[in-house]
Amino acid sequence: MNHQMDADSDSALVAQIHDQGLQLLESFDSTGDLSVLTNATLMLQKAVDLTPPDHPDLSSRLRDLGISLSRSFQQTGELSTIDKAIAVQQKALDITPRDHPDLPVLLNNLGISFSCRFERTTEYSDIAGAISSLQRAVHMTPDGQPNLPILHNTLGLSLLHRYERTGDLSDITEAISVLQRAVEITPQGHPVLLNQLNNLGLSFLRRFERTKELSDISDALSALQKAVEITPQSHPELPSRLSNLGIVYLRRFDRENELSDLADAISVQQRAVELTPQGHSILPVRLTNLAGSFIRRFEKTGEVLNIDEAIVVLQRAMNLIPQGHPKLPLTLMSLGASFHHRFTSSGENEDLESSLSFYKAAATSDVGLPQTLFIATKHWAARLFKYYPQSTEIIPALDRTLGLVSLMAGLEKTVRGRHSQLETTSGLAPRAAAGACELDRADKAVEWLEQGRCLVWSQLNELRTPLEDLRIHDPHLAQSIEEASRALEHAGTSRQQSHVGMSLSQKITLEDEARAHLDLARRRDELLQRARAITGFESFLMPPPCSTLMEHLPEAGPIIVINIDENRCDALALLAGLDEPIHIPLPNFSIEKANTYRTILDTKLRGHSLRSREVEPRGVTPAPVGKRGEDLSVHRVLRCLFEEVVKPILDTLGFSKVDRSAAEVPPRLWWCPTGALSFLPLHAAGIYRGPNQESVNDYAVSSYTPTITALTDRVKNNHLIDSTASGLFLTSHPSVSNAPAIPGTTREVRSIYERAKESGVDALKLEGDDMTVAQCLEHMQAFSCIHLACHGSQNAAEPLKSRFLFHNGSLELGTILKSNLKHADLAFLSACQTSTGKETLSDEAVHLAAGMLAAGYRRVVGTMWSIGDKAGQDVATSFYEYLFTRRGDNDIADFDGTHSAVALHHATQALRISLDDSERSLLTWIPFVHFGL
Structure with a gap:
């Protein structure tokens, strides 16, 4: 008891x-x-x-x-x-x-x-x-429960935080939806309403910063003003709401340029700082926000007093913020900007040195959001280039910048998420390469272009890299990395994107998948660290240095990387047997010219429907002239590309014209263009009118490669290709629902099939309703070569949803990538615009041809724009005839695509000779392009 x-x-x-x-x-x-x-x-x-x-x-x-x-x-x-x-x-x-x-x-x-x-x-x-x-x-939690508004509020805030980490618009859209729901179900006067309005306003603000939609900044201001109005003066959260309101005023000032908004921003942010208790962990952040408003006022008025005040406030923040705090780089970067502004006013070199010092500290910080560090490194590098163009710190600054791009578009994200992130960094790699060329560092230019372009395809390629060398040292580790890579590829290409219309249970399932995806990425990183601890594997699956890129170049000809930037344009030629790239400046070319030529070409293509109309009658047509007498013809585009870009490269490398009368086969070369040049036909550059006609086709057989590694990996791993299966699979789908008919593709496929059988080539033909998507995949796995004559649909926003349209469904690129195409050799994509990219991702090669390379095909024939039925049939027939008659040249009895580049060269030149020199004739044969070996 x-x-x-x-x-x-x-x-x-x-x-x-x-x-x-x-x-x-x-x-x-x-x-x-x-x-x-x-x-x-x-x-x-x-x-x-x-x-x-x-x-x-x-x-x-x-x-x-x-x-x-x-x-x-x-x-x-x-x-x-x-x-x-x-x-x-x-x-x-x-x-x-x-x-x-x-x-x-x-x-x-x-x-x-x-x-x-x-x-x-x-x-x-x-x-x-x-x-x-x-x-x-x-x-x-059932509807009507009193704590449901609180739960919605905290969920919405977390989605907002994740958006700030990833930049994924679906997160901020979902955050706004959840927080709006929280406000709707919260009784008036409920204490949580203040917090909900604050978070909702902040979410609208973040979306405005991304989309610049004026309605978002208006909604942000409305929500935060209301939150401040109904918050008691003694409430501990009032400073937070005032600080956020100040940011909204500042962003509206950036948009509307009204000084009253700037004054309001400073006023409420000063009050937020005054009300924040000394020693509170958030005080340095609020001080940094206040300093940002002083900086804006200096930029607007030029009054140095504002920048002095900003520096004082930021130095106070620096003294308060603990080392290792993720907001530290933002404060450092603001100090860098402030001292630079003061330097532009005072001319004091001490201010410039302080600016560079703070930018460097922010850029090299071990903490902070990758996006913040990325901005800091860009500023650091830009200031170095401007004031100390020969500084030894430029190289590490740009190294850091490119490394952060890879971090921001990491393997824990879906392919769509990575492409979305990369849109914000478009053009960075060419800019860095231009800087390297300025410093006479062609090796660094090559490395940065390789590291910063076609990142998503490079990641897929990395996940599929054979691990034979590692397997010799540690077979268990190699197997673990292989399994993790395979699972990561599947997660990145198949995981669905959450959206507002989904049920909450669906979102929970997707969130579980996302966390599993994250765990996979972490596990693979840990396995890679283990591998890099092995002697000889210190750089295992890391971005290769230029010396490594030079090790497995094709013997048949050079890879020519052409970098185009606002400041300069350069070619970088990589030749087998050399230790360093050959740097070829292109002083007569510019990004403005590239954009002009592309505009001319786009205008011409919009004016012609080559599927419904064939070439014009023979005869010379006058060149179109602009309002100011400017030549707006396709001939001008091709001539200028030849004179300003291609011929200087050919001359430097010692190319000479091929003797056609002796049936001499031209040497190979591979084009790897960047930026706006990616949309222009380098393979057809030439002078096609007048007494001195010549083109690149007189000197070489042109192919393209999205990256250097996409080609060198195929050279390096050629011995690992499974060649036990060969043969040609052909399929045609002349029309599909909701798509215009394509007369001629059936004739094209039947003609090729009959010729293949006559040549003893193992071939299979399936047309229209005879084939399902599953059967197509099955045949792609069984045959080394495939000819797809059908509609192609390119999805630049979500490249893995780009697809080939069949009678019984569509075959998405994402589905092809998931297949184990061990025998993949040649893909002939007889569809329209299969090698056209997206302007905001010009260096990502988001097109079907590059996707088929990523799927495992060693060579791909695609088209840059719409092709005519007759032209398509003529080129395809001539292409295969060339291959069928040369099957024995490489001691392989079965059919393969070894000579595909020369075959396409032969076929397009045969078509060209049969036509006149009109624009329509040029636009008929130019679209056909070759990628890969």
């Missing part, structure tokens, strides 16, 4: 301690007194320590301790505190039955803590954990 009384007494004492802790926590919520919060945490920790493991109240006491620890972290920023909060909350969740009514609250608390830690560490796994927990909490 006495023992029972003692137990009851002890239990009551523990409950009393716990209640006292809760009372202190409530007192802190109203006063913001940090000492009260510290005592609350101590009391709640003591209550947990005194509670037996099997006590029914342990879960709730752990919950309350977790809340107190999380609040402490928000005040102090101590990582150990939030680590402990998450551990405590996870334990509370683990011991709570799955059907317990407190489960949504526990999930919500855990999600908040994950989100808080993410703000401190920027670790993607933390924000993924937050969203996963919060989605489950919302899903488990």
Whole structure:
């Protein structure tokens, strides 16, 4: 009996301690007194320590301790505190039955803590954990429950945080939707409404910063003004809402250029700083925001007093912000900008040195969002180029910049997500390469172009890299990397994108898949680190140096990388047997000329429908002339490309004209253009009118490659190709639903098929309804060569959804990439625009031809624009006739595409000779292009 009384007494004492802790926590919520919060945490920790493991109240006491620890972290920023909060909350969740009514609250608390830690560490796994927990909490809470608005609010805020980490627009759209729902279901006067309005306004602001939609900044301002108006003056969250409101005023100033907005921004941000307690972890961030407004006012008015004030505020922030804080690079970068502004006014070299020092510190920081570090490195490199163009720091600055691009578009994202991220960095690699050429570092120019272009295809190629060398040293490790790579490729190409219209259960499933995807990426990184610890594998699957790129060049001819930038244009020729690229400046070419030529070509192509109309009658047509007498003809485009780009390269490399009368086969060369040049037909550059006609075709057989590695890997791994299967699979689909008919493709395929059989080539032909998508994939796996005569649909926004249209469905590029095409050799894509890219991703080669290379084909024939039926049939027939009659040249009895580049050269030149020199005739044969070996 006495023992029972003692137990009851002890239990009551523990409950009393716990209640006292809760009372202190409530007192802190109203006063913001940090000492009260510290005592609350101590009391709640003591209550947990005194509670037996099997006590029914342990879960709730752990919950309350977790809340107190999380609040402490928000005040102090101590990582150990939030680590402990998450551990405590996870334990509370683990011991709570799955059907317990407190489960949504526990999930919500855990999600908040994950989100808080993410703000401190920027670790993607933390924000993924937050969203996963919060989605489950919302899903488990019935409509009408009083805590549902709170759950929606915390979920929306976490989605906002993830958007700030990834830049994925679907996250910010979802955040706005969730937060709008939170506001709708929250009763007027409810305390959580203030927080919801703040978060909703911040979400509209972030979307405005991305899309520049004026309605978003108006909605942001409306929500945040209301939040500030109804927040009591003594409320501890008022400074946060004022600071956010100031940012909105500043962004509207950037858009509307009204000085009143700038004045309002400074006013409310100054008040936010004044109301923030000394020692609060958020104070440096609010000081940095205030300094940003002073910087803007200097830029607007030129009054140096503003920049002096900004520097004072930022230096105060620097003194307060702890080392290792993710916001530190932003403060450093703002200091760099401030000192640079003051340098432009004062001319004091000390200010310039300070600016460069702060930019460098921000760029090389070990913490911070990759996007922030990326911006800092760009500024650092740009300032070095401008003021110290021979500085030894330029190379490491650009190295850092290109490395951050790879980090921002990492393998934990879907292919779509990576392409979305890369749109914000478009043109960086050519800009860096131009800088390297300026420094006479052709090797670095090659490395940076290779590292910063076609990144997504390069990642897919890396995931498929044979691991034979590693397998010799550690077969188990090689197998583990291979399995992780295969799973990562599948996740990146197949994982669906969440959208607002999905049910919450679907979103939870997708979030689980996203977290598994993240875990896969981490596991593979860990495995790669293990491999790099092995002697001789220190650079295993890392971006290769130029010396490595030069090791496996094709013997048949050079790869010519042409870099185009605002400041200069250069060719970089890589030849087998040389240790360094040959640098060929192109001073007579420019990015403006490239854009002009592309505009002329686009205008001509829009004016012609080559599918419905064939070539014009023979005869010379006058060159079109612009309003100012400018030659706007296709002939001008091809002539200028030849004179300004191609001929200087050919002359430098010692190419000479081929004697056609002796049936001499021209040497090979591979074009690897960048930027706007990617949309221009280098393979057809030439002078096609007048007494001195000549073109690149008189000197060489042209092919293209999206990257150097896309070609050299095929040279290097040629011995690993499975050649046990060969033969030609042909399919034609003259018309599909909702698409215009394509007369002639059936004739094309039947003609090739009959000729193949006559030549003894193993061939299979399936037409129209005779073939399903599954059968096509099956035949692609069985045959080394495929001829697709059908409609092609290119999806530049989501390249893996680019597809070939059949009668019984469509074959997406993503599906092809997932297939194990061990025998893939040649793909002839007799469809329109299969090698056309996307302007905002000009260096990513987001087209079907590059995709088929990524899928494993060693060579691909595609088209740059629409082709005519007769021209398509003539070129294809002539192409295969050339291959069929030369099957024995390489001692391989079966059919393959070894001579495909020469075959296409032969076929297009035969078509060209049969036509006149009109624009329409040129546009008839030029579209056909060859990629790969």
